[in-house]
Amino acid sequence: MSKKEFAHDEEAQVNDMRSYYAFQAKIYDLTRWTFLYGRKTILQKLPFDKDAPLKILEVGCGTGINMVEIAKIYPNAHIVGMDVSGDMLRQAGKNLEAYNDRIELLEKPYGGNDDYNKQFDLILFSYSLTMINPQYVDLIHQAKKDLKEGGYVAVVDFHKANFGFYRKFMKGNHVKLEGQVLPVLLEAFEPVLCKIKPGLVGVWNYLMFLGK
Ligand SMILES: C[S@@+](CC[C@H](N)C(=O)[O-])C[C@H]1O[C@@H](n2cnc3c(N)ncnc32)[C@H](O)[C@@H]1O
Numbered sequence: 001m002s003k004k005e006f007a008h009d010e011e012a013q014v015n016d017m018r019s020y021y022a023f024q025a026k027i028y029d030l031t032r033w034t035f036l037y038g039r040k041t042i043l044q045k046l047p048f049d050k051d052a053p054l055k056i057l058e059v060g061c062g063t064g065i066n067m068v069e070i071a072k073i074y075p076n077a078h079i080v081g082m083d084v085s086g087d088m089l090r091q092a093g094k095n096l097e098a099y100n101d102r103i104e105l106l107e108k109p110y111g112g113n114d115d116y117n118k119q120f121d122l123i124l125f126s127y128s129l130t131m132i133n134p135q136y137v138d139l140i141h142q143a144k145k146d147l148k149e150g151g152y153v154a155v156v157d158f159h160k161a162n163f164g165f166y167r168k169f170m171k172g173n174h175v176k177l178e179g180q181v182l183p184v185l186l187e188a189f190e191p192v193l194c195k196i197k198p199g200l201v202g203v204w205n206y207l208m209f210l211g212k
Pocket residue numbers: 013014017018021032036039059060061062063064065066082083084085088108109110125126127128131132
């Protein structure tokens with residue numbers, strides 16, 4: 001398979017991610033704040049009581065940046081971070097040292113044989129679904145099953161590239177920018193918040209979605 005193609009099965013997708021993030025993990029926190037918009041904002045939109053003993057999952061937690069933020073906002077939350085890249089999770093372990101007692105980091109892909117049936121108050125996908133091709137559809141439906149009654153899914157991610165050159169560039173970085181995620185979210189969840197916002201100088205736009 002050419003490096004420019006999206007992986008066509010789960011094993012290939014996971015292997016692509018492990019190779020890609022072996023180097024990117026080292027520069028991730030230094031670089032991504034410049035263009036992964038909306039990550040803090042989506043967390044501020046969550047409807048939970050700050051003291052609630054929430055159980056939260058972040059799928060594709062990367063270096064744990066969002067988990068640190070969640071841990072600060074919700075001091076009684078237990079937060080599970082799942083990712084396929086051991087290199088990213090090692091960074092997450094360092095970033096989350098202060099919160100060790102209520103953090104779990106799991107090195108594995110989401111879905112499959114896990115039985116998290118109705119366990120979580122919140123499942124967060126932050127800039128992960130557009131990289132999880134083709135499994136993103138299954139993962140969204142899995143999240144629906146794994147949320148408690150009244151639980152929320154929160155998604156912040158790229159939506160669509162407005163120019164072909166950028167779509168190709170991002171494809172080379174394993175990101176699919178074709179507006180493919182939103183229709184699946186709308187099929188699975190009732191939206192509480194759904195906004196498409198302009199990204200860098202209108203080259204792409206990004207999605208903020210909160211659903212029940
Ligand atoms: C762009 S990073 C986002 C990291 C973090 N959520 C953030 O907002 O900074 C995408 C992450 O998704 C992870 N990932 C990719 N495929 C995955 C899968 N099938 N299951 C779980 N995590 C996956 C990657 O390893 C990577 O750490």
